[in-house]
Amino acid sequence: MSKRLLASYLALTAGVLLALEIPLALIDARTQRQDLENAVQRDAFVVASLAEDRLQSGGASAGLNAVVLKYRRETGGRVVVVDRRGRSIADSQPSFPGERNFASRPEIAAALTGKTVSGLRFSRTLGHHLLYVAVPVASAGTVYGAVRITYPTSALDARVNRDRVTLLVVALLVLAWAAAVGLVLAHSISGPLRRVEETAVRVGAGDLAAVAPEDAGPPEVRRLAAELNRTTTKLAALIASQEQFVADASHQLRTPLAALRLRLENLESEVNPAAADDVEGARAEVERLTRLVDGLLTLARAQRHAPAPVDVDVGEVLAGRRDAWLAFAGERGVTLVADDAAGLSARATPERLEQVLDNLLNNALEVAPSGTTVTLRAGAARGRVEVRVRDAGPGMTAGERARAFDRFWRGAATPGDNGGFGLGLAIVRQLISADGGTVELESPPGGGLEAVLTLRAGAGPASGQPARGTASTV
Ligand SMILES: Nc1ncnc2c1ncn2[C@@H]1O[C@H](COP(=O)(O)OP(=O)(O)OP(=O)(O)O)[C@@H](O)[C@H]1O
Ligand SMILES: [Mg+2]
16 A cells, blocks of 8 residues: 555656646757847847948958957857858858958858848868858848857757756656655655454454554545544454353353252152153253253353463373373273373463363264373473373364364264254364464374374473373273
């Protein structure tokens, strides 16, 4: 945009300069010529008045010769004085020795008929253009001769060219000035516009706290920034109210669900064996519903105000999760291995990190075939801490991995139906992002799936140390 604005300023300035300077140059060339002709004409009349007596009397021409030579020296012009037959009686600079008769020169022939003539013509004798003025030497209506003064046009051309160079320099200076002013103006428009665009990009990427500057640039850009900020504020309020609604609804549903489960438990002991299966099924559905509500509540809370991350001992969290899932892994015949990452410190919220690892371990142990190993590894590099959860299950295709973090998306890979809702990985991403971290799913060589969590390293004593790989197994 800056380039276009600058180009338009320059084009406009160049147009104005051309419209002004071309006529100016033409007028200047004409005026220069006119001025020279007028001045030369005056001189020719002065010489004619000096030559008048000499031509009338036919006396000596020595005085006249001295005058024309002096004129030649002082002005560079050639003066020729001829009698009524066109024969030279004084010549300041003969083109060749013995040049006497000028009657064939058109301007002298015209002057001998009593006319004053001036103009430009090409001199075949000299081989260049001449500016000439020829005036008659006349008294009481009788022409006694003529005076002609000529100048090579090179002097006139030099003067006209000098003026043109001056005009060109002025034009270049004006263009440079227009470019400088144009740059400042273009920057004052495009700078604020770029900041509004950056804000729009941040808002588009989900940063609803981004604010466009409303006090910079022209009024149109300020209005645009204000409108974007108003839209962002409305959007943030709308999303907040939706999140609040989900959080409130989930929270409100928990109490009746807990009561329902309690009643079903009481009912179980009282119903006859035929109805026991139905009651058991109803209880399982209530369990499922409770998990869904808990998941939704976790998601809603993760999006809302979150406690600030602290330095967390990753080794401790990993060991805790391994111990918590050992029994479940044992039931499924899967070996659960955890790195000894004692002292490895990351910036996180302990409960969130535990929940994230629980969801990943839940998935991994669901899909891991019996007899395989699920590993929990941790390490640090370049100010980041990485935690990896790997299983030897069926893995996921690139397309599935791209969709896996969508809410309520479930793939075909989960062996048996674990009764999930497709919320586990969505919660993982939400919680890890709230702590300033990221999560990726990778397909490791050898099959299976590896979930990679990346967190900022904490200031704990052992952050940056590579993890030591001792294993705990069932
Ligand atoms: N380790 C894994 N190996 C293969 N597929 C996986 C793995 N983890 C997740 N998936 C696939 O990703 C889908 C989404 O996982 P997610 O944890 O979000 O939901 P879920 O486990 O199906 O249900 P929920 O976690 O809500 O109980 C799963 O249905 C499964 O198909
Ligand atoms: Mg899951």
